[in-house]
Amino acid sequence: MINLEKIKEAKTRVNKVIYKTPFAYAPTLSQKVGNEIYLKKENLQITGAFKLRGAFNKIASLPEEKRKKGVIAASAGNHAQGVAFSANYFNIPSIIVMPEATPLTKVSGVKEYGGEVVLAGNNYDEAYEYAVKLAKEKGYEFIHPFADFDVMAGQGTIALEMLERVPDLDYIIVPIGGGGLISGIASAAKQINPKIKVIGVTAAGAPAMRLSFLSGSVQDSAFVKTIADGIAVRDTSPITYEIIKETVDDIVEVDDEEIANAILFLMERQKVVVEGAGAVGVAALLHHKIKFSAPKKVGVVLSGGNIDVTMINLIIEKGLLKSHRKMKLIVTLVDKPGSLMRLTEILTEQKANIVQIGYDRTDLNLAIGDANVTIALETRGLEHQEAIKRALHKNKYKFVVE
Incomplete structure (x- = not known):
């Protein structure tokens, strides 16, 4: 694990530039999950994510002759902004290699900080390969986003702040991509209080570290696909894996619908905007992925808030579906006057609000004389949706729920 003194030294360095983000009690979430929940709001960090801590500590730790040559990094966005900000602070050049599909908001953020x-590449790992090659060509110092002890020490300063605010935490829940954040946090937490449980959360579409943890050996993924782009890491780092194996108590996973639901919950109920990676800890709580024997004091790291605004509509849609506040149906009915009116009357009786409707009589799978009606409904929860389905069955409609 990372030595506690090294993490404390990092705290002295990063305090020059970081914002000491709130670690605040979340009453609504606490009541909902039956535990005392505190949120570490790194989404409010200067660059919008925790990555500034590790990047700044690494660059500040470099010998002057290495630092002045310039730095290079590979990142899906948050580490990129941290490196660019830190390089700008030291007035040195920086190059950031980002996957081609990186959201514009993160590309713009890097450029604004002078990077x-x-x-290059379709994901972080391909961007990383190109960045390493470019670093050799340019002679720049490569700043790894997670598999670096100075970077991990910088991320570990989050645990110091959390335990200063709430010394008797029982659990800390941390997102996992490459594993640098949880390696730093778990190293600090376990040395301060070995009884603290540290739980990692991965996205189902980027499972490498969880598979490695469960199998006891390094496992890589064939590909990654998740709305949590900040933790979309394909391959497991042997460096962070060893620290995680030593310091982390368990790793759970959440899928994209659960992540979207957590983003929506945080927006609506906590008035907090986070990106997909930042929401996975709350998703794990909302969907009961972590089992508590009794009510506990739980700290959750909201790792970043750099959400792509073009994705917000999609995420809200997924969140509404997951929380049973929206329902999509395909109903087959006889294609004759009055059929659609009767269907809408039934839905009106159930107090379901129609927000979108489509009518198709051309589907080759339909019997002659039938039509498919695609309907999106606003609903009031699971019980309401079950009542709608019962009403449709009672009236002999054939339908599927999308």
Whole structure:
């Protein structure tokens, strides 16, 4: 694990530039999950994510002759902004290699901090390979986003702040992509209080570290696909894996619908905007992925808030579906006058609000004389949706729920 003194030294360095983000009690979430929940709001960090801590500590730790040559990094966005900000602070050049599909908001953020952006590869790992090659060509110092002890020490300063605020925490829940954040946090927490349970959360579409943890050996993924782009890491780092194996108590996973539901919950109920990676800890709580023997004091790291605004509509849609506040149906009915009116009357009787409707009589799978009606409904929860389905069955409609 990372030595506690090294993490405390990092705290002295990063305190020059970081914002000491709130670690605040979340009453609504606490009541909902039956535990005392505190949120570490790194989404409010200067660059919008925790990555500034590790990037700044690494660059500040470099010998002057290495630092002045310039730095290069590979990142899906948050580490990129942390490196660019830190390089700008030290007045040195920086190049950031980002996957080609990186959201514009993160590309723009890097440029605003003075970094030069190079787009390469379909994911972080491909961007990383290109960045390593470019670093050798340019002679720049490569700043790894997670598999670096100075970077991990910088991320570990989050645990110091959490335990200063709430010394008797029982659990800390942390997102996992490459594993640098949880390695730093778990190292600090376990040395301060070995009884603290540290739980990691991965996205189902980026399972490498969880598979490695469960199998007891390094496992890589064939590909990654998740709305949590900040933790979309394909391959497991042997460096962070060893620290996680030593310091982390369990790793659970959440899928994209659960992540979307957590983003929506945080927006509506906590008035907090986070990106997909930042929401996975809350998703794990909302969907009961972590089992508590009794009510506990739980700290959750909201790792970042750099959400792509073009994705918000999609995420809200997924969140509404997951929380049973929206329902999509395909109903087959006889294609004759009055059929659609009768269907809408039934839905009106059930107090379901129609927000979108489509009518199709051309589907080749339909019997002659039938039509498919695609309907999106606003609903009041699971019981309401079950009542709607019962009403449709009672009236002999054939339908599927999308």
